Amino acid sequence: MNPLARHYTRFRVAERLLLTGHSHQAWPDVAREGVLEAFEDAAREVDGKWGRALAKAERVREGFRALLADPGGELALGGSTHELVLRFLSALDLRRRRRLVTTDGEFHTLRRQLARLGEDWLEVEVLPARPVDTLAERLAARAGDRTAAVLVSAVLYEDARIVPGLGGLAEACAARGVELLVDAYHALGAMPFALPAVGLGSAWIVGGGYKYLQLGEGNCFLRLPPHARGLRPAVTGWYAEFDALADAPRPDLVPYGRGAAAFAGSTYDPTSHYRAARVMDYFGAQGLTPEALRASYRRQVDLLAARFDALGLDDALVGRDRSTPLDRFGAFLALDTPRAAALQRALVARGVLADSRGRHLRLGPAPYLDDAQLEAAIERLGEAARELRSEP
Incomplete structure (x- = not known):
């Protein structure tokens, strides 16, 4: 058994074949402790809980800053990337x-x-x-004077392809006054994504912890580039006034806090941050750094690909891109098949949880799985594929 599996007893990761690592990873047991801590703080402090809750939120920001290698970064938190993207769009000069x-x-x-x-x-x-x-080059060519923003992923969600050249795209956008928003959801926790190293210091970054970081729902962020400190989003919640309460009143102007505070939302359930803070501490204690996680995922994806190739299946039924080196992919293996949904259902019937998107059957390992589990999952995939092939 993978030594990490003992920290995930509630999700029973040692007993199940959970190839959902690219979507919903299991939560370590400490996540439950965070949920209970949130309840106890609310029961004890009632409305006075918010001081402790805001401290948890700051711990979550610190965790995201560390992943981005952006220690002084301005980060707004939100329950979903959608609400954060809306605030971003509403801050642009779209007229x-x-x-x-x-x-x-x-x-x-x-x-x-x-x-x-x-x-x-x-x-x-x-x-x-x-x-x-x-x-990246093609996006840069289309970022003209009438363009408000370019929006692109660091890793494509359908097939895990890493998008190269984003640093050059950021330079092109900055030179033309175009904002660049990079969706880093499939990068964070799956691979190192230090902003200075990838050349994205001038970019907006959106992401969250539902996937590889094991934080669960409600833990998303929007990182503001330094030049965005004075922007005022039109889609705005009342929390955005907190840092402006000490300013002189301006009846003719809606007040905002400074930096990321201007992109704050409204009253939220802080339980997600209690849970996330515990999980981030757990990752630190276990040495689950971006570099260590990348090495783990690389090895696991390589293993999945090798075992899949050994099945000798007809590529017309289910295949994979063998022309692209595996190190150019993120943390899951995407298989191309016109029967993706049927194969996904057949895997579930055989005790393997995975998912499909269009023609892609996505197999997502996780750091708590062992090699025998991955091999068993591929063996059952072979059984399911052969059964489908034999159908009239």
Whole structure:
């Protein structure tokens, strides 16, 4: 058994084949302690709990700052990336620059919202995400004087491809006064993503901990670049006034806090931050650094790919991209198949939890799984694929 598995007894990770690591990872047992601590603080302090709750929120910010190697970074927290993206968009000068540029490889948060805005409100250009090797360059070429923002993922959610060249894209956007928003959800916890190293100091970064960081729901963030400190989002919650209460009143102006405080929301359930703070401390105690996690995922994805190749399945039924080195992918293995949904259901029937998106069957390992579990999951995939192939 993987030594880490003993810390996940509530999720029974040693007893189940949970290949959901790219979506919903198991929570360590300390997460439950955080939930109980939130309840006890509320029961004891009643409305006085908020001092302790805000301290937990700051611990969560510190954890995200460490992952981004951005110790002084301005981070706004939110329950979802959607609410944070809305605040970001509402802070842009969309009357003067009415154009947004994005890709067809974005997660539904961006895909749906930008598609709707493009129907009646704004001009939205959607570039093909593939070939991914030229994506950053192609986005930069479309970031003109009428463009308010470019929105792109660091790792594509469908097939785990890492998007190269984002640092050059950031430079191009900054030179033209275009904001760059990078969705780092499939990067954080799956690979090192230090902003100075990837050249994204001038970019907005959105992400969260539902996936690889094991924080559960309600733990998302928006990182503001230094030049954004004076922006005032139109979609705004009353928490954005907290830091402005000491300022001289201006009846003609809606007050805002400074920096990330201006992007704050409203009353929220702090339980998510209690849970996240415990999990972040656990990651630190176990040495689960971005570098260690990247090494673990690389080894696990390599193992999954090797075992899958050994099955000798017909690529027309289910295959994978063997032309791209595995080190150019994130932390899950995406298989291409016209029967993705059927295979996913067949795996569930065999005790393997995975998921599918379109033609992609996604197999997501996790640091608490052992090699025997991964091998067993692939063996059952072979059984399921052969059964489907034999169907009339």
